[in-house]
Amino acid sequence: MRSVATERLLLRPFAESDLDDLHDLHRRPDVTRYLLWEARTREETRMALTAKLGQTELAAEGDNLAIAAELRSTGRLIGDFTLEWLSAELGRAEIGFVLNPDHAGRGYATEAGREVLRLAFETHGLHRVIGQCNGANLASQRLMERLGMRREAYFVQGEMLKGERADLAVYAMLATEWARG
Ligand SMILES: CC(C)(COP(=O)(O)OP(=O)(O)OC[C@H]1O[C@@H](n2cnc3c(N)ncnc32)[C@H](O)[C@@H]1OP(=O)(O)O)[C@@H](O)C(=O)NCCC(=O)NCCS
Numbered sequence: 001m002r003s004v005a006t007e008r009l010l011l012r013p014f015a016e017s018d019l020d021d022l023h024d025l026h027r028r029p030d031v032t033r034y035l036l037w038e039a040r041t042r043e044e045t046r047m048a049l050t051a052k053l054g055q056t057e058l059a060a061e062g063d064n065l066a067i068a069a070e071l072r073s074t075g076r077l078i079g080d081f082t083l084e085w086l087s088a089e090l091g092r093a094e095i096g097f098v099l100n101p102d103h104a105g106r107g108y109a110t111e112a113g114r115e116v117l118r119l120a121f122e123t124h125g126l127h128r129v130i131g132q133c134n135g136a137n138l139a140s141q142r143l144m145e146r147l148g149m150r151r152e153a154y155f156v157q158g159e160m161l162k163g164e165r166a167d168l169a170v171y172a173m174l175a176t177e178w179a180r181g
Pocket residue numbers: 030031032034035097098099100103104105106107108109110111132133134137139140142143
C-alpha cells in the first residue's frame with residue numbers, strides 16, 4: 001500500500017521499528033477484551049508484527065492488508081487497522097480496527113477508518129465492506145455508525161467469545177453509499 005497522510009495521521013505499512021508501540025497495544029487486556037485473541041506477550045506481538053510486515057497488498061482474495069496508524073505529531077504508532085478481501089466474486093471485504101486506549105476519544109479511529117473505506121472503495125473498487133463486533137462493544141458500534149456504516153444484523157448469542165456466549169453486531173457499507181457521502 002502507498003502511505004496516506006490525513007490531518008493528524010499517517011497510514012502506512014508496518015515497520016520493524018513498530019514493535020514497542022504495537023506491543024503497547026497488543027499487551028493490553030482492555031484492548032483485546034472483545035477480540036478473538038488474548039493480550040499478547042512481547043514474543044507473540046513480535047510474531048504478529050512479522051505477519052503484518054508481509055501484509056502489504058490486497059492483490060488476491062484472502063489477502064489481509066495490515067495498516068499502521070501513526071500519529072504525525074509524535075511519529076508513534078497508535079492504531080492497527082486491517083482490510084481483509086473476503087470475496088473477489090462479490091467484491092467484499094472486512095474492516096478491522098484497534099486503537100491504543102491512551103489515544104481514544106479523539107476521533108483518530110474515525111479518521112483512519114474513513115481512509116480505510118476510501119482505500120477499499122476508491123483504490124480497490126470493492127463493492128461492499130462489512131464490520132463485525134461483539135454486541136457489548138459499544139465503542140466499536142459507535143465508530144462504525146460514525147463512519148456511515150449501516151447496522152444490518154444483530155445475532156443474539158450467536159457467537160462464542162472467550163468461552164462465553166456473545167451477541168454479534170454486523171455493519172456494512174456499499175460503494176454506492178460511500179459515493180453518496
Ligand atoms: C473501537 C475503537 C477503535 C474505537 O475507538 P474510539 O476512540 O472510541 O474512536 P475514535 O478514535 O474515532 O474517537 C471517537 C470518540 O471521540 C470523540 N471525538 C473527539 N474528537 C473527535 C473528532 N475529531 N472526530 C470524531 N470523534 C471525536 C467522539 O465523540 C467519540 O466519543 P464517543 O464514542 O464517546 O461518542 C476502540 O475502542 C478500540 O480500539 N477498542 C479495542 C479494540 C476493539 O475492540 N476493536 C474493534 C473490534 S470489532
